Amino acid sequence: MVNGKVVVSQLNLAYRGRPALRDITLVFPEKAITAIIGPSGCGKSTLLRTINRMNDLIPGVEIRGQVLLDGEDVYGGTILLEELRRRVGMVFQRPNPFPLSVFDNVAYGPRVHGIRDRTLLADIVERCLRAVGLWDNLRDRLRRPALELPLGQQQQLCLARVLAVEPEVILLDEPCSALDPISTLRIEQLMQELKERYTIIIVTHNMQQAARASDLTAFILDGELVEWAPTEILFTSPRDPRTEAYITGRRLPVPH
Amino acid sequence: MKGTWRRDVILLSRRRDRIMVGVLTGSAVLAVGVLVIIVGYVLWQGLPVLTPTFLLEAPEKMGRAGGIFPTIVGTVVLTAGAVLVAAPLGVATAIYLAEYAHQGRTVALIRFGTESLAGIPSIIFGVFGFLFFVIYLDMGWSILSGALTLAGMILPTIIRTAEEAMLAVPREYREVSYSLGGSRWQTITRVVLPNALPGILTGIMLGVGRSVGETAAVIFTAGASLRVPHSLFDPVRTMSVHFYLLAREGISMRNAYGTAAVLVLSVLAVNFVAYYLMHRHLARLRGAGR
Numbered sequence: 001m002v003n004g005k006v007v008v009s010q011l012n013l014a015y016r017g018r019p020a021l022r023d024i025t026l027v028f029p030e031k032a033i034t035a036i037i038g039p040s041g042c043g044k045s046t047l048l049r050t051i052n053r054m055n056d057l058i059p060g061v062e063i064r065g066q067v068l069l070d071g072e073d074v075y076g077g078t079i080l081l082e083e084l085r086r087r088v089g090m091v092f093q094r095p096n097p098f099p100l101s102v103f104d105n106v107a108y109g110p111r112v113h114g115i116r117d118r119t120l121l122a123d124i125v126e127r128c129l130r131a132v133g134l135w136d137n138l139r140d141r142l143r144r145p146a147l148e149l150p151l152g153q154q155q156q157l158c159l160a161r162v163l164a165v166e167p168e169v170i171l172l173d174e175p176c177s178a179l180d181p182i183s184t185l186r187i188e189q190l191m192q193e194l195k196e197r198y199t200i201i202i203v204t205h206n207m208q209q210a211a212r213a214s215d216l217t218a219f220i221l222d223g224e225l226v227e228w229a230p231t232e233i234l235f236t237s238p239r240d241p242r243t244e245a246y247i248t249g250r251r252l253p254v255p256h
Numbered sequence: 257m258k259g260t261w262r263r264d265v266i267l268l269s270r271r272r273d274r275i276m277v278g279v280l281t282g283s284a285v286l287a288v289g290v291l292v293i294i295v296g297y298v299l300w301q302g303l304p305v306l307t308p309t310f311l312l313e314a315p316e317k318m319g320r321a322g323g324i325f326p327t328i329v330g331t332v333v334l335t336a337g338a339v340l341v342a343a344p345l346g347v348a349t350a351i352y353l354a355e356y357a358h359q360g361r362t363v364a365l366i367r368f369g370t371e372s373l374a375g376i377p378s379i380i381f382g383v384f385g386f387l388f389f390v391i392y393l394d395m396g397w398s399i400l401s402g403a404l405t406l407a408g409m410i411l412p413t414i415i416r417t418a419e420e421a422m423l424a425v426p427r428e429y430r431e432v433s434y435s436l437g438g439s440r441w442q443t444i445t446r447v448v449l450p451n452a453l454p455g456i457l458t459g460i461m462l463g464v465g466r467s468v469g470e471t472a473a474v475i476f477t478a479g480a481s482l483r484v485p486h487s488l489f490d491p492v493r494t495m496s497v498h499f500y501l502l503a504r505e506g507i508s509m510r511n512a513y514g515t516a517a518v519l520v521l522s523v524l525a526v527n528f529v530a531y532y533l534m535h536r537h538l539a540r541l542r543g544a545g546r
Contacts, residue, residue: 054435086437096428099451101543108446109436145543158432165436 302517421455
């Protein structure tokens with residue numbers, strides 16, 4: 001249980017004294033897609049945000065336990081926060097391009113990390129837009145406002161913006177919940193393409209999506225990891241009755 | 257159930273709607289109308305007085321004859337001085353309050369303080385400026401004393417509007433910036449400030465307007481000299497003060513209106529230019545090319 005791109009070990013998180021994650025131990029293997037599923041408010045987004053330390057922005061959050069990236073504790077103090085966030089990119093629930101041009105959106109990350117050279121930036125923008133399949137569509141509109149794009153393309157752009165800082169892990173926080181089915185499929189296709197090079201962790205409340213698009217699935221309930229298994233196994237023969245109840249849409253057993 | 261849904265209730269609601277549209281439209285027309293009448297009257301009285309000589313020559317006989325050139329200079333330097341001091345300080349304070357300070361009781365107290373300060377009558381600032389800058393720091397009646405006093409006067413407004421504008425920038429923009437590895441300062445300069453710019457500029461323009469229009473605080477601190485200043489330690493007279501003295505002392509209503517017309521036109525021009533520049537800048541920033 002120790003090899004893996006990201007290893008979460010005995011992680012506890014409390015928000016203003018109220019526990020939100022309890023003793024979670026979970027391995028995210030390299031170049032695979034892991035889905036985190038569970039009902040609203042179960043802590044799946046919170047878990048995701050401990051990996052790139054976005055929970056740090058919220059006052060009153062207390063964390064115990066370890067999150068290892070390539071064996072290095074992200075809360076250990078040896079890893080620079082900005083470096084961590086570059087290596088662990090994130091796509092949010094609602095498409096949220098900056099009110100800037102398409103180009104400046106993708107170039108934002110590289111610029112923040114000190115890349116000034118125009119031709120290099122142009123190369124990065126082209127490479128990343130190609131990777132998300134937007135280049136042919138947008139090559140003549142790089143100077144147009146990103147907010148003019150349809151929502152699905154905005155989310156693809158957000159993915160390109162993450163790729164621009166050459167992350168190793170990509171966190172997707174319900175990336176399709178604001179999108180129509182076609183755009184959703186597009187993002188799922190992209191995930192399959194990107195998994196060749198990146199470790200992908202996706203939080204979703206859409207179980208078909210988890211079943212379709214992931215290699216491994218973790219089921220979280222009330223801040224606890226109930227079950228973690230290869231997706232096929234978890235969806236066809238879950239071991240825990242709570243998992244079975246959740247994936248078949250039955251009422252969950254009353255919590256103890 | 258069917259019989260309880262009444263048609264006349266709907267019709268009554270519709271009539272209320274129409275009445276309210278009328279009331280609201282009327283209010284808007286009244287408000288704009290008053291403004292148009294005041295500005296129109298000033299321009300109607302003042303525009304005929306405006307000639308190149310009036311703008312470019314020194315006053316004679318206390319302003320009864322001649323132009324208003326020194327007062328234009330006085331207004332420009334005093335306002336520019338006040339804004340140059342207050343805008344950076346105010347925006348920096350707002351950044352601190354909105355982005356850095358722990359959002360607790362102290363910040364709430366500072367907020368309350370600045371809000372109260374924004375409502376204090378200008379004459380109080382004038383007396384304070386007189387006692388502190390003019391007398392205690394021995395700056396005399398001067399551009400420096402006047403500009404610093406005006407800066408203190410417009411500072412609270414600039415802080416409040418800038419802070420509100422920054423707090424209104426969606427949290428998700430900040431999150432994205434951080435999630436890409438941006439530092440706090442990078443996030444502020446690249447994401448927060450550009451998006452808060454319209455609000456920040458509005459606060460500064462309110463400050464410009466207040467500085468240009470101020471009389472009481474200026475008479476106390478910058479004096480009312482009719483000479484063209486040569487250094488920051490020279491006293492000046494602004495157009496507003498000139499207008500006040502011409503009208504108050506009954507020197508020349510004609511020239512008073514001339515001065516007022518220049519005042520009104522320059523405030524309009526400054527606002528227009530500032531917003532034009534801002535929109536051009538924002539359009540470029542947000543992407544407007546092919």
